[in-house]
Amino acid sequence: MELSADVVVIGSGAGGAPVAAALAEAGRSVVVLEAGPRLETKDFTGDEEEMTARLWKIGAAGRVLTLYAGACVGGSTVINDALCFRPPGRLLEVWQDYYALPGLGAEGMEPYVNRVWEDIHAEPTGPDHTSRNAARLALGAKRLGWMASATPRSVRNCVNLGLCNFGCPSGASIVTRSPGSPVVKSSWTASTPVTPPASIRMRSARVRASTTAPARSARGT
Numbered sequence: 001m002e003l004s005a006d007v008v009v010i011g012s013g014a015g016g017a018p019v020a021a022a023l024a025e026a027g028r029s030v031v032v033l034e035a036g037p038r039l040e041t042k043d044f045t046g047d048e049e050e051m052t053a054r055l056w057k058i059g060a061a062g063r064v065l066t067l068y069a070g071a072c073v074g075g076s077t078v079i080n081d082a083l084c085f086r087p088p089g090r091l092l093e094v095w096q097d098y099y100a101l102p103g104l105g106a107e108g109m110e111p112y113v114n115r116v117w118e119d120i121h122a123e124p125t126g127p128d129h130t131s132r133n134a135a136r137l138a139l140g141a142k143r144l145g146w147m148a149s150a151t152p153r154s155v156r157n158c159v160n161l162g163l164c165n166f167g168c169p170s171g172a173s174i175v176t177r178s179p180g181s182p183v184v185k186s187s188w189t190a191s192t193p194v195t196p197p198a199s200i201r202m203r204s205a206r207v208r209a210s211t212t213a214p215a216r217s218a219r220g221t
């Protein structure tokens with residue numbers, strides 16, 4: 001198979017999918033390459049062993065700590081907890097100064113963060129969706145005079161199955177591959193999940209990805 005596009009985005013997770021959507025919205029043709037399989041909500045059985053084998057991979061393994069990640073269409077957004085944290089303003093200010101990115105401090109980033117917030121449908125987490133443990137923690141915090149609140153989540157009609165990490169069987173979790181997700185509406189439906197290409201070539205400023213291994217050249221494409 002050979003695909004041709006203005007831009008090839010590698011990986012369909014939280015990073016790749018929004019970039020692909022934004023580029024497609026701006027009129028570019030985009031192909032998203034995803035190494036993992038495409039699973040639909042109906043495929044999520046809630047069986048931990050089966051789902052871990054189909055959706056997870058070891059992202060990074062050290063001697064002490066192993067980090068896991070999603071390896072499927074949607075990337076880790078398919079297996080994450082849907083908890084939404086706004087980037088702390090103080091940190092954005094530090095990054096702006098450190099990386100010399102004028103205009104991308106707390107104030108400059110606010111409209112973008114707001115847009116993402118809307119796109120991923122981050123909504124407050126009500127008492128119906130917090131555990132008794134969480135309620136006890138909130139009570140303890142209140143007694144100590146500390147501020148405490150439930151973290152917003154990127155879900156629609158969550159029914160508290162507690163299976164976020166194995167692909168949500170109710171389809172409540174908003175993942176980057178959801179057909180209704182604004183993050184992907186313009187790009188994902190048009191793109192084809194394919195296995196990682198054997199080669200990616202730039203030709204006349206257009207990118208071609210091919211699943212056929214190219215003949216070896218002196219330049220070693």
Ligand SMILES: Cc1cc2nc3c(=O)[nH]c(=O)nc-3n(C[C@H](O)[C@H](O)[C@H](O)COP(=O)(O)OP(=O)(O)OC[C@H]3O[C@@H](n4cnc5c(N)ncnc54)[C@H](O)[C@@H]3O)c2cc1C
Nearest residue numbers: 011012013014015016034035071072075076080081082083
């Ligand atoms: C269990 C778990 C729970 C989490 N809970 C939360 C949470 O509640 N809130 C929160 O904000 N964050 C959470 N995270 C973290 C969050 O999901 C990740 O930070 C985010 O998804 C990272 O985005 P990414 O695009 O970098 O990678 P990913 O979303 O992991 O996507 C990368 C994709 O690229 C594909 N890929 C990699 N290499 C190639 C290649 N060479 N060719 C083709 N495809 C490739 C992978 O298969 C994968 O699908 C959680 C993560 C995990 C694992």
